[in-house]
Amino acid sequence: MNSAPESTPRRGLLPRFTLKDGDTFLLADALGDIHDADDGLFANDTRMLSRFQLSIARRPVSLLGAAVSEDNTSFSAHLTNRPLPALGERVIPQGVIYMERCRLLLNGRLYERLSLTNFSDQAAEVPVRLDFAADFVDIFEVQGHVRPARGTPLKPQLTERGVRLAYRGLDEVVRTTEIEFSRKPVALSSDSAEFLIDLPERGVDCLFTEIGATHEAAPSAHRYEQAARESIRSARGRMEAGGYLQTTAGLFNQWLMKSRSDLALLTTPLPTGPYPYAGIPWFSTQFGRDAIITALQTLWLDPQLAAGVLRFLASTQAKETSAFRDSEPGKIMHEMRRGEMAALQEIPFGCYYGAVDSTPLFLMLAGAYERRTGDGALIDEIWPNLLAGIAWIETRLNRSATGFLDYAAGERSGLANQAWKDSQDSIFHADGRIPAGPIATVEVQGYACAALEAMAQLGVSRAERGKCAQWLQRARSLREAIEERFWVQQMNFYAIALDGTGAPCCVRGSNAGHLLYCGVPSPERATAVATQLLSEGFCSGWGIRTLLKGEPRYNPMSYHNGSVWPHDTSICVSGIARYGQRDCVVKILADVFEAANHFSMRLPELYCGFPRVAGQGPIPYPVACLPQAWASGSLFMLLQAALGIRIDGGRKEVHIERPALPTGIESLKVCELPVGDARIDIEFHRLGAEVGAFPIGHVARGVNVLLHL
Secondary structure: OOOOOOOOOOOOOOOEEEEEEOOEEEEEEOOOOEOOOOOEEEEOOEEEEOEEEEEEOOEEOEEEEEEEOOOOOEEEEEEEOOOOOOEOOEOOOOOOEEEEEEEEEEOOEEEEEEEEEEOOOOOEEEEEEEEEEOOOOEHHHHOOOOOOOOOEEEEEEEEOOEEEEEEEOOOOOEEEEEEEEOOOOOEEOOOEEEEEEEEOOOOEEEEEEEEEOOOOOOOOHHHHHHHHHHHHHHHHHHHOOOOEEEEOOHHHHHHHHHHHHHHHHHEEEEOOEEEEOOEOOOEOOOEHHHHHHHHHHHOOOOHHHHHHHHHHHHHOOOOOOEOOOOEOOOOOOOEEOOOHHHHOOOOOOOEEOOOOOHHHHHHHHHHHHHHHHOOHHHHHHHHHHHHHHHHHHHHHHHHOOOOOOOEOOOOOOOOOOOOOOOOOOOOOOOOOOOOOOOEEEHHHHHHHHHHHHHHHHHHHHHOOHHHHHHHHHHHHHHHHHHHHHOEEOOOOEEOOEEOOOOOEEOOOEOHHHHHHHOOOOOHHHHHHHHHHHOOOOOEOOOOEEOEOOOOOOOOOOOOOOOOEOHHHHHHHHHHHHHOOOOHHHHHHHHHHHHHHHHOOOOOOOOEOOOOOOOOOOOOEOOOOOOOEHHHHHHHHHHHHHHHOEEEEOOOOEEEEEOOOOOOOOOEEEEEEEEEOOEEEEEEEEEEOOEEEEEEEOOOOOOOEEEEEO
16 A cells, blocks of 8 residues: 555656746646646745645556636646556456546645546445655756755654645745645555545545645635635636727637736735736746836736836835845846745845846836826825936936946846846847947837936926926937947847947847837838838747847747747837837737637747748747746737727827727727726727727716727
8 A cells, every 4th residue: 555656757748737826836737746847836936845646546647638727716637547456356447437636726725626436337446645745945946056055854744634844944944835635544654645535336526635834624625615716706806907808709809818817817916916927937926027018018908907016116126235136226126036045145036136127117117107097196106216216227327338228247146138138148249249248238228218208207297397307308318329329220220239338239139129119219210120020030920039030149949039029029019000000010910819829828938939830830938937927918018009099097088099900800899998087998890991999888978089090
């Protein structure tokens, strides 16, 4: 009875499935097993469960199918047995014991129900075994960081129906994992539990398991069902925030639903409001840049997400200078971690500020939020933070040798590249050389211009008229400097960056599309950039590559040098649409939709930039986060660009400019769109070669819908 089960083959092509609740997430295979190197139940950046594996009669189970529910609250694996051992002289044949393994996360606790049904014509005594372990490693160790020393595993404690595993870290924090069962095992050790479940002919029985940091009441059907109801209520509340979309195309509606439910899954309620965690598994925490861009992507539909992002980032704004954390007063944070390595400062990411773009993006979001909502109270609340942010930008501009908003890591432990393309080799010269810093990337200068303009707009009603004029003048000067220093005539395009001496990195990257999003280039140069971004060199057929095909270091399998990032594509397309080129939006939207279809309607963080081949889908990037917030938000930014919607909450106006519908969709409805204190519905219909927009039902008093053709 106590012998080890047969080894399970490595996952191979079995997909992984994720669940998340708050600061806890789970990564397991389609069987529901946790056994591979990066699997686990993680809480606060620590792996609390590193193995959890089911076997029947010491043999692996067979997979029938697996799925996560549409609202992302629960996982179900449908399983069956391999042949059971002889009971006397009779053998239970393969495929007669059906098992459904269902689980959910709630309040940092894993709830699992294993139900067994006997479809054979004889009674069966089913030997069920669960093998488990908790290594309590930091998530950075899972990613490959090697620590010089670790804490101490504590002696496991066995109870009648469970096991307590614990670890004392070098930070003197004791982390515990309590594994508890609904019935007493026939054999229990520090790494396994065995049960004999009697199933009469056509009989059904269940085993309930709960895993968490604390001991609670015994697992039961009642506790599982109660947790399931609460989890569904919580997810529904997040999904019902803001407006929503419906179309006449069922498959497109599936993409809308999946994107919305993934954003709801990643959105974590904090004391400051809702906050989208970046992605699972590696970035299931607060990131500054990712959250701001996600909030910008969804602002037109759900302003409350932006409000939560602004409040949290204001509350964590840097107040002191630290080379280790790359912090300076006024900077907006890049990343927050809560594990042992962060607590011991083995890594700088406990609260890390190594992002040059988070601060201008924060100011951009604040300006966009007040325009969208008319909510001046929130901006008044964080106004000191906005002033501190713009002061940091101006200080950095003043001390920069090139006069641009640049970056350089304070210490070797920090990020070498601190814009959105933050891998080591993402910024380089035309000969492939890595430039000496400080580095000023082109898109960050666009963000800085937009931040200065946003502050000038916000300051008008806040007794800052003198500063407003200065901010506008600085924005104009910066815009002129960008046009003079970053534009490369031979490329008819913007350099990706300037190095520390002011020499341009004459490389064509998608970064220039962000400059269009900020409205910096002249119409002529915007057209030149758009033409190249829409060319075969940039467009893979699945979206816009991060780097032009043929440039030095181009590699469609790289992280930033030729891959396709959906969020990057959405920003570039939104920028092109800003200059009036709306036809391309529909084309790129169709490409990204077809990519989503190949990824089961869940866009990953990125995918490879190989050119599209008939009959084949996009090639996955093996370790991309899935789901990821700004990948999920990309659909909504692309749709806003296609529909041409701009909302002025203060005036209670919805402006719709030259709307276009996605390919194959005859009508689209925007429902419950918040405008000021009202909610309205707008329906878009294809009318021959044109698209019309019509308010439907009861239009709230005082809201004007203005169509510009």
